[in-house]
Amino acid sequence: MPEPESRNLHRSSTRLLSALMLVLGVAMIVSTLVRGGGALAIGLVMGVLFVGAGGGRLYVSLRSG
Numbered sequence: 001m002p003e004p005e006s007r008n009l010h011r012s013s014t015r016l017l018s019a020l021m022l023v024l025g026v027a028m029i030v031s032t033l034v035r036g037g038g039a040l041a042i043g044l045v046m047g048v049l050f051v052g053a054g055g056g057r058l059y060v061s062l063r064s065g
Contacts, residue, residue: 011061018057025050 025047032043 015058015061018054018061021050021054022058023054025052025054 028043028047028050032041032047035043037044
């Protein structure tokens with residue numbers, strides 16, 4: 001039985017926003033390191049959290065089909 005269009009839209013938007021979170025996290029990490037931030041700089045910590053959240057959501061979304 002085919003899935004409703006709204007379910008496909010929800011799945012696609014979840015994947016898109018997850019990938020965007022991942023890219024934003026990487027950009028935060030790179031920006032912090034370029035500006036000389038240390039290991040516990042807020043940009044580095046937030047970047048790692050964004051990468052983890054975005055990557056985790058993307059992994060679960062792709063795994064569930």
